[in-house]
Amino acid sequence: TGKHYMMGIGKIEYQPSAGPAETLCFKHYNAKEIILGKTMEEWLRFSVVYWHSFRGTGTDPFGGPTIKRSWEEGSDALEIARNRLRAAFEFFTKLGNKYYAFHDRDIAPEGETLEETNKYLDEVTDVALELQKQTGVKLLWATCNLFSHPWYMNGAATNPDAHVVAFAGAQVKKGLEIAHKLGAENFVFWGGREGYQSLLNTNLRTELDHYASFLKMAANFKKKIGFTGQLLIEPKPKEPTKHQYDYDAMTVMGFLKTYGLEGDFKLNVEPNHTTLAGHGYEHDIAVAASYKMLGSIDANTGSPDLGWDTDQFPMDIKNATLIMKIILEQGGLSPGGLNFDAKVRRESVEPKDLFIAHIGAMDALARGLKNAAKIVQDGILSQHLKERYNSFTNTIGQKIEKDEATLEDCEAFIASKGNPSLISGQQEHLEAILNHYI
Amino acid sequence: TGKHYMMGIGKIEYQPSAGPAETLCFKHYNAKEIILGKTMEEWLRFSVVYWHSFRGTGTDPFGGPTIKRSWEEGSDALEIARNRLRAAFEFFTKLGNKYYAFHDRDIAPEGETLEETNKYLDEVTDVALELQKQTGVKLLWATCNLFSHPWYMNGAATNPDAHVVAFAGAQVKKGLEIAHKLGAENFVFWGGREGYQSLLNTNLRTELDHYASFLKMAANFKKKIGFTGQLLIEPKPKEPTKHQYDYDAMTVMGFLKTYGLEGDFKLNVEPNHTTLAGHGYEHDIAVAASYKMLGSIDANTGSPDLGWDTDQFPMDIKNATLIMKIILEQGGLSPGGLNFDAKVRRESVEPKDLFIAHIGAMDALARGLKNAAKIVQDGILSQHLKERYNSFTNTIGQKIEKDEATLEDCEAFIASKGNPSLISGQQEHLEAILNHYI
Amino acid sequence: TGKHYMMGIGKIEYQPSAGPAETLCFKHYNAKEIILGKTMEEWLRFSVVYWHSFRGTGTDPFGGPTIKRSWEEGSDALEIARNRLRAAFEFFTKLGNKYYAFHDRDIAPEGETLEETNKYLDEVTDVALELQKQTGVKLLWATCNLFSHPWYMNGAATNPDAHVVAFAGAQVKKGLEIAHKLGAENFVFWGGREGYQSLLNTNLRTELDHYASFLKMAANFKKKIGFTGQLLIEPKPKEPTKHQYDYDAMTVMGFLKTYGLEGDFKLNVEPNHTTLAGHGYEHDIAVAASYKMLGSIDANTGSPDLGWDTDQFPMDIKNATLIMKIILEQGGLSPGGLNFDAKVRRESVEPKDLFIAHIGAMDALARGLKNAAKIVQDGILSQHLKERYNSFTNTIGQKIEKDEATLEDCEAFIASKGNPSLISGQQEHLEAILNHYI
Amino acid sequence: TGKHYMMGIGKIEYQPSAGPAETLCFKHYNAKEIILGKTMEEWLRFSVVYWHSFRGTGTDPFGGPTIKRSWEEGSDALEIARNRLRAAFEFFTKLGNKYYAFHDRDIAPEGETLEETNKYLDEVTDVALELQKQTGVKLLWATCNLFSHPWYMNGAATNPDAHVVAFAGAQVKKGLEIAHKLGAENFVFWGGREGYQSLLNTNLRTELDHYASFLKMAANFKKKIGFTGQLLIEPKPKEPTKHQYDYDAMTVMGFLKTYGLEGDFKLNVEPNHTTLAGHGYEHDIAVAASYKMLGSIDANTGSPDLGWDTDQFPMDIKNATLIMKIILEQGGLSPGGLNFDAKVRRESVEPKDLFIAHIGAMDALARGLKNAAKIVQDGILSQHLKERYNSFTNTIGQKIEKDEATLEDCEAFIASKGNPSLISGQQEHLEAILNHYI
Incomplete structure (x- = not known):
């Protein structure tokens, strides 16, 4: 029983013949449909993110929250955190995604001390574990938010103050423990403020050395506690810092090699970050895959005319086809997935917009999967x-x-x-062939 | 005796009190002046490039040559090549730079066969060697043009056709031999078309593997012939290809590490390429220096509002200060130098524009050196x-x-x-301190 | 009779069920098929450009010609010009486009004097007129090349030297006369070098005033000779100059209004220029259309990750749908058209690549037309x-x-x-609806 | 008497011989020093902004407030608003700027209704008026915040809902009234969310028509109440919306001309917006000045490698020289000024950073003024x-x-x-001359 937070919207169904304006159903994503020997669900491994979809309020640098959710009512932060989790799992169940992902600070409130904060995390993850069992929804990955707290303003692992680095280390310890507890299949490091704002106050080499030391501590601790999830680094070129150390896939792979970490980490590639780095949409996914370092994908998109991370839902069929082709060619993404690191627009204030956005993206990727499957089956492009x-x-x-x-x-x-x-080079010929499948 | 090509412009003198409109003299660059224990000449190691300054004609994608030089007259390509060399050395002597740099195809004409082309190279480099001896001007670096010939359209070392790769290999063999003959202090690989135009016709991994194999052949041959110049790779993110494999300093350093080449190559960093890669002007120089991989600098600048390589002469005093600070801090650039990979604007059609452009850049870098020396001496920034x-x-x-x-x-x-x-982080405080020195 | 230049490639046919690798036939473009009351041919008004497709050789800033065409053989420039025209009309006839476009300097060689050049133009346009009559192919627009000749290096209408402005005026006079002779339906001004490289040597206001004066002369002369084609200005933000005065659609419309020229000129919008200006692909087309100033479209695309004009063939189905929707909503483009200001890649050296590129783009736009027609018919988006x-x-x-x-x-x-x-704002809902039609 | 908020920092003095690390004094800005017949203070007309400097907390999209100010203590919003004003005027007095600028919502808290909000505004502006009289600091300009409130999420003047447009109109009415009351010398419209996020839900023309109607209402009301301040529009190309209608100077000037508003409005140009629009730093200032439409300048800078508005303090001497040259050539900026629309970095958490940032920028512009004065006096560039x-x-x-x-x-x-x-074109010659003055 319990409260329901999304009254009026039920389980999202597969209705392939629905009309253009019917956007609250799947027209392409059919979870159990077999494509090249696996179900769509197995190929696509969709994950809903907790931060944008359950903590996002529409705030941007020029204005405050526009989005109000029914589950946020009340004054007890822990109680709200539990209700929010229940709302999220209601959403997952209705949408039909099998995975979700969170930062530690998304799911539980922050206390005055690390100890207090960790206690809250324990309590809230108990609820999460219970909901996972009830629904079968699993944790694709957990991550630590090492960038929002003011004391991370100069970086976490690369902070010039060892005290902050130590705090980050302590936080990651707990993060790995809860990931382990919840059976997370991966654990992500996004280098939030690991970068510089000005070379005038930065010793580049020292910071990168510290970064590697930090990651080594994490890899060691992971082994020690027997956590078997894949560790992932997520490249991003800039924002919030002027220069993020994890610039792009090649940079991160070179960094891992330089510091002997290439056996411990793979990549979580986000196309919106790829395009901010000046590459084509699918470039970093292709780069990582070609070195067998593609771990997971933060499925989203930006606007090519904008110079910041807009985290839009991926709706472009051609791009979806190109990335699904890479995934098919490497035999799937598991234990990674297609994680929607995407947020509804600030102006999309209705709960139904949240459903529609996810459905639209899932359908786009399902179309991509079907297109890519034909490409792979025909073998014309690979033969060429x-x-x-x-x-x-x-x-x-x-x-x-x-x-x-x-x-x-x-x-x-x-x-x-x-x-x-x-x-x-026959580029136009190949582009015309590609269009045949789209 | 012999013909003089730059009548009316004599030796460029140091005239520190010359007026604003007098741009045919140095006001800051004073070759023998001692700065922090070395002469300006030793710190700055200026090099004039042969391609832009002696082969450049002002052509751009929207129009043909605007610049005509007196030394290009005649119909015998070899004779013109020899005259051009003499004109170049006259220019070097008048300007007072101690180094120059060329691509193999800049200095000698191309024949029908490799054998014929190599013969021309032999003949012309005999003249170059003689002129080097006469003038004391030395070869900072040589490089092979592996991108202009039509058969390099799909790449050289990364061409999908092994025949082309072999041609490139044969060409580099000769290139290293003439570098050795002329006492080049470095040898540069700029990955002209080592990259892709479309992922549809590209196997990324195969091409990068081939690239590494190619560089290994070059490193081996260098040792075999006893050539002691430093091998350098020059990063560039895009143009002419959509994606150049040598994207930026971090990418190249990671690539070298991945393929075990980090002991054989250093970097030749060009700021205009750095900014095209989405970084700040001095970023790649700082990155390379911090890993002791900074070999040489192609001193130029772009326009931050333009998305292609404009190869302008570096005239910005603040940027000059920032890079000279890095050079001072690492004790100099030798055996590398400050190579002006810069061209006069298409509209700067007079010979005197060529002098003024070089003088302006040399003065800007000399001011940068003097500013940086004060910064280093005061030690305020480094202490901070x-x-x-x-x-x-x-x-x-x-x-x-x-x-x-x-x-x-x-x-x-x-x-x-x-x-x-x-x-x-005190960024504004540090920016204000920096301004004190500019 | 006469020579045929494209042996082995015949008339391109509509074969809707052809397989993926068959790219030498139309699968979507069916010229006489009726869509919303007009034939595809009437809606799409495809035009092939002479410069890229018949003068393009694959040259780029880093290498010379890669593309050799059989019709370029011989040594008599006028004879080659005539053969080239015949080859072009053979191409048009086989491809099935009804329009073409040229710069004055594309079709006829340049003489020592304006008089001589004009004589060549007369002779070659006689052949063009005859071929137009024979084939029914018409001239969508003519334009003057006011940027390639060295004396245009500092601009044409905005050149600081009145002598150059006068030459440009004389050239446009002849350009309008031959446009009139050949029944051109439009006449385009692309401001090739109307812009600045440096504000240090530029009086912005003076140059813009001169530009307006120049356009007035053209508009007056057009009326005087009774030429009824629509005059068009083509926006571009940068390249070859650092700042082109015709930055984007809004800028040009404001300029026309400021100088009282808004009744004489409309816009020829090129999406690759739009994206270089920092806008979304369809933005300038939408802007121009909404003020009833959309005259014609240079149908092409760039790569969003590149900062220069790549002039690729437009192959993206979503973009094709978005622009065809605008065209349908304004009742068609006539007397403008969809002019392929696009070039085969430098590596696409075969004649068949030229066909495939055009076919691929025509099919993409035909799919766009069909998608857009469904959108317009359903009326869901417009009603919303x-x-x-x-x-x-x-x-x-x-x-x-x-x-x-x-x-x-x-x-x-x-x-x-x-x-x-x-x-x-329901953006995701609308994006999902749009995807339904793609 | 009364509380002091910046203990330990006194009046900022002119100390031209202070050392590099002394950044809490002016080394170049000497308010009463005469330059070309006016005092520095008259030429420079510095203004401190209320929003960044007194409401800014260091928040960015990835983290919360880092900056805490002593004057923000307490729980009564009105009382805090009054204290904040007192702190601001203490700051102005110590810094020595003669102007400030605010949005209506910066200075007074927002109530439940417009009526209540307006009452707060009345009360707080009474204090502001008193402080202005006491200190002699004047209001350079006021503006209305028409973008932060959630109901402005789809725009203000261009909102598809007339109710929101009406609210914005009512808000501007009050804004103009308080500007009048406080003797503001200008009134600015920055088109916060006047733009679009997606063309799918936007009627471009309708929104621009409404925008013009809105501005007409404002211009009419201004005349009716006898407010004599100059109305200004501030161009920005993107952020927060994907496309802002006031893209750049040329766009705004064309818009004003199109709707007959060119007599009522001038431009407030912000260089960080100019560079985001793809132009050179000084471009929009030059464009506006050349059409006598330059009203005021939001003196700041961005990082050319970043695609969003970073609002940094302008510290670059060359850029300062270029814009001061334009200001000198048009005889000054009055009634406009140099308004620091700039914020200390999120990591610059100390009150002293706020002083240092302003001082550094004022000194940079003072150096620019002195350089530009020499350029103007020598007349070499203008003669050329x-x-x-x-x-x-x-x-x-x-x-x-x-x-x-x-x-x-x-x-x-x-x-x-x-x-x-x-x-x-002699570009390098002119660049070398410019460097002489820097």
Whole structure:
């Protein structure tokens, strides 16, 4: 029994023939439908985020909250935290997503001391655990909010004050413990304020060294407590700091390699961060996947004409197709998922907007999945790609690829074979083929 | 004797009291003046580039050549190449720079075959060697143009056709040989078309693997022939390709680490590329320096409001100060230098514009050097920075820095010491101090 | 009879059931199919551009020509110009577009004097006129190239040297005459170098005043010779100059209004320029349409992650839908059209790539048309929009809209009605509806 | 008597020989020093903003307040508002600025109804008036906050709901009344949420028409009450909305012209908005000045590598010189001023940071003024500019400028005079001259 918070909106159904204006049903996402040997649900592993969808109020730098939720009523912060959790699980159940994700500070209120805060976390995660069991909804990942509290203003792991670094370490300890308790399948580090505002007050190298030390402590503690979730780092190039150390996928992968952490961490890629870094929408996902470092995806989008993180719901069918193609090609995202790090627009003040936004994005990604499955099945694009590199399967190409060639070999090859010829890149042909599937 | 190409402009003199409109003399750059124990000339190691300054004609994507030079007259390409070299050395001598830099294809014409092209290179570099001896001007670095020829349209080391990769290898072999012959102090790889235009026709991982293999061949050959110049990679994020693999300093450093090449290569950082990558002007120089990977600098600037490489002469005093501060702090750039990878504007069609542009940039960097020397001598900024990280010299900070702390240690520290406090970042204070020196 | 230049590629057919890899046929564009009362051909009015498609060679700032065309053989520039025209009309006929567009300098070679150049133009346009008659292909618009010649380096109409302005005027005179001769339906001004590189050498106001004077001369001459084509200005924010005066649609409309030219000119909007100006893809088209100033469209696209004009073929179905919706809502584009100001990638060196690129774009826009027609027919989006502004149909809203209200009226209204309420913007709902049609 | 809020910091003095680390004194700004016939104070007309400096708490989208001020203590909002005003005037007096600026909602708390809110405004502005009289500090401008309240989420003047437009109108009525009461020298409209988030729910033309109607009501009311302050519009391209209607200076000037408002409004230009619009730092100031529409300046800066409004204090000497040169050339900014729409960094939590930031910016602009005065006195740059356009003082140039030439005249001129020649733009020469003054 208990209170219901989303009166008037029931379980979201699959109604493939619904009309254009009917946006409170799925037209493409059909959880149990089999695509290339797995259910849609298994490929897509949708996760709803707690921060935007259950803590978001529409605030922006130019105005206060516009969004009021019925479950926020009352004055006892702990009681509200419990009600909010119940509302969230009601939402998950109606929407049909199987995963959710949170920051430690999203789900439980903050006390005066770390001890008090941790006690609140214990109490609230007891409720979360119970709700997980009741509903079957699981925790895709947990993370620690190491950026909102004023004392993190100069960074957490990279703060010039060791006292703050220690606090962050203590917080991550608790974060990993609750992740373990709730069976989180991953644990994410988003480098909120790990970066600099000005090089005038920053020792870049020292801060990056500290960052690595911090991550090592986390990786060690994870092993010690037997937590088996995958650790993930989420790249972002800028905002809130002028320069975020985890700039993009390549930067993070290089950092991990430099500090010997590449075995402990994978990447949680967010396309809105990718585009802020000056790359194409699917670039970082492709980069991470090609080095087998793609752990999970924060499925969202920005506006290419805006220079900040807008965290919009991903609605573009072409982009959805491109990322689902990468996911299919690597055999799925598990234990990662498609986590909607997206918020309804500040002007979308109705509870129904929250449903519609998630449904729209789930349908877009389901269409992407179906399109990508056809691409993979037909094999035209992959065959084209394979043939393009055929010259590396023998003679000089093979030697180069195996690191067995020398520059003298190259010279001898040219002396014997002469000048190369021009081979069309066929980009427009491939774009037209892609459009066929969209 | 021989022909003179820049009649009417003589040796550029140091005239510190010249008036505002007198731009054909140095007002700040005084080659032999001692700054912090070295001459300006030793700190600044200015290099003139051959491509922009002796091959540049003002062409842009919307129009043809506007700039005509007297030394380009005639019809025999080899003869013109020799005259052009003589004009260049006349220019170097008058300007007073001690270094220059070129691509292989800048200095000698291209033949029908590699063999023929190499023969031209031999002939022209004989002249260059002679001119170097006569004038004392040295080769800061050589590089191979692996991007202009049509067959490099899909990349050189990362071309999907092994035939092209082999050609590039053969070309680099010759490039290293002539660098060796001319006593180049460095050899640069700028990844001209090492990148992709579309992920639809690209296997990212394969191309990056090939790129590493290619660089290994070059590093091996360098050692084999006893060439002692420093190998350098020059980051650039985009243009001509949609995504250049050598995106920025961090990306290149991570790539080198990933493929075990970090001992063989350093970085040649170009600020116009840094800003195109979405960073602040001095960011990549600071990043490379902090990991002891800063090899050389392509001293130029872009316009922050433009999204392509404008290669303007660096004229901003504040930026000059910031980069000279980094150079002073690392004890100089040698064997690298400040190479003007900059071109006069398409509308600056007079020979005198070429002098004025170089003089203006040399003066700006000389002012930067003098400002930075005062900053370093006063020690106010460095002292401030040191104090900011003081908490890592003992207790928990020291343990974290030495990788000896655990998350449990952090928790215990907080249990004992309580919450951190807020310490001002003092950015405006530091900006005001910096302005004092400018 | 005569030579054929595109052997092996015949008339492009409509084959709606062709497979994914078959990109040399239309799957959506069916010229005579009726959509909302007009044929596709009438709605879409496709135009092929002469400059990219018949003069483009793949040159970019980092490399020379990669594309060689069979019709470019020979040594007599005039003869080549005639052959090129024949090849172009063969292409148009096979592709099935009904319009083309050119700059004066694209179609005929340049002589030593204006007189000689004009004579060449006369001769070549005689051939063009004959080919137009033979094939039924018409000239969507002509324009003058006022930016490629070296003497335009500092601008044409806004050049600080009146001699250059006069030359540009003389060139436009001839340009209008040949447009008139060939029955061009429009005449375009793209402000190639009308802008500034540095404010240090620019008097902004003087240059804009001259620009207006120049356009007045053109508008007057047009009337004098009885040319009835629509004059168009094409906005672009930057490139080649640092700041182009015709920044975007709003800027150009304001400029026209300021100088009393709003009755003589409309806009030719290019989405790649719109995105370079920091707007969304369809923004300038929407802006121009809403003031009834949308004259024609240069149908292309850029890459949102690149800061320069890439002039790619428009292949995105969502964007195609959004612009076709605007075109449908204003009843068509005539006398304007969808002009492919797009070039095959530098690496797309085969003649077949040229066909595939055009076909892919035509199919994308045909899909956009079909999607948009359903949107317009269903009326859901337009009805939603209408209702959103309903409050302006009576009381205070109506008074405000009619400029009959005062601030005192507003105050009285609030005193009587109290505070406003919050009405959801429903952005996600509308995005989901849009996706239904894509 | 009364409480003092900035104990320990006294009147900021002019100490030209203070050392680098002494940032709590002026080294360049000397209020009564005469420059080109006016005092520095008269040229610079510095204004401190109330919102950032007295309401700013360091909040950003990723974290809450970091900055706590002593004057914010207590629980009675009105009492706090009065104390805050006293603290502000203490700050003004110590700093020595002669102007300040506020939004209506900055200075007084908001009530449940408009009537109640207005009553608070009356009470608090009584205190402000008294403090102005006591200190001689004047109100540079007032403005209405038409963007923070939730009901403005879809815009104020351009809200689709007439009820909201009416509320905004009523609010502006009161805003103009208090501006009048306090003797404000200007009144600003910053189009906070006048723009769109999505074209799917927006009728662009309708909203712009309403915007013009709204501004007309304001201009009419201003005249009716005899308020003589200058009305100003402040351009901004984006943020918080995806597209702000007041994109940049040219857009706003075109809008005013289109709706017949060009006699009633001038521009308040903010360089951080200018750079967000993709222009150079000084562009919009130059544009507005060249059409005699520059009313006032919000003196600040952004980071060119960031895509959002960072509102930093302007510290760059070159930029300061460029804008002071424009101000000198138009004879001053009065009744406008240099208003610091800038905030201390979130990490600059000390009261002293607030002083240092203002002092640093005032000193930078004072240096800019002194540099610019030398430039103006020497006349080298202006003479160069004048000569560049000399060809418009006679023959065809003069005719073109007077709108008396025809295209036939141009043709005749070329027939007689032949081809134009190439004249160097001399950009590097001018940049080197500019550096002489910096």
